[in-house]
Amino acid sequence: MAEKNTTSGKKVTAMSLAEVRDFIEILAKENPDAKSELNYTSPYTLLVAVVLSAQATDASVNKATEKLFKIASTPADIVALGEDGVAQYINSIGLWRAKSRNVVALSQQLIEHYNSEVPGERKALEALPGVGRKTANVILNIAFNQNTMAVDTHIFRLGNRTGLAIGKDVLAVEKALVRRIPKELLRDSHHWLILHGRYICKARKPECWRCPATEVCHYPDKNLVV
Template structure:
């Protein structure tokens, strides 16, 4: 499979499966303890933080939840706080009104349908207000140790740019990553890839000279410094 690279507009060939393993193993060696940069203390606070992180940076979400979770960190406490109460803690992040409404609504649904617990099944998670496939994948991966792949803009770009996983949309890239990354590396690959895309394989100017896996990357315009 060949696709146009979303960053360079040049065609990129898919990595071989051997190259995929090599790429991921190099990222793992460089950052063995990679984890989410969102702050959370439970599956529920993780879920809330991920919902709030849509179109917002992890750093901005952490600033908001640091104050919010001191006051309300369970579904019943969030429901008691109400939309306006939640809003006053998260109004520094994007789409805060809609997010406040969704956080209260999903908390209510957790209380009514799941005894206040975060479900570990995709269908039940995606039925919650404000929870889409990407959010569900993050929660399933981190809170329930499932080998899911949450594809954000960083991973979508990285997959197409490097040849790791080619696809015209996030679902296609997600399926390609799940299919092509070795099972023993898949769960942790979400963290390795998102951090690599966030800090090294950047959108405008990838810092290829810092990349530990450049030897197998198919990006034609490597920026080697």
């Protein structure tokens, strides 16, 4: 059975498949309408928002795109706006220069190769500037209803901390989650897990005392006191 050390030196053991199902179903019951916190109106604006969200909060991205998408919400609009134009709207978020460059470049590629449409294949998505595996997984999951699992820092931490999916890197955790979560729950699990990691199973001090799935969780250092 896979194990991982906690900061206290105690071992986290992997959940059984039955426990994995219980854990996910508990989160689903607590938050049945979970969805992305990024604001978007189309697969394209979702793609832009996800690219902008790297090393930035969803709230900061939404603040920037609220104004940007009123002016430019299609690949042609963004290309016409240009790097400097895009930068004026997103310079409040991290890595804005590189992101401006990538957003314009990926928009140009969509125009040239995909008739301005966002492709629904991983290889095509990952070939776009600024789009890696995690971003591709988000797009495939939300825009194309595919059973993908986008592992960010929250899900990576949660998977290892709880025993849901133990792995040394994000790809290992992603593969473990896809393998261990029941297929009928997999697509929506991305939202349940990221929100749970963002608001309850926090990095520095997990709020175990208000976690609905604490009895299933294998984290040995649970703090059940407010």
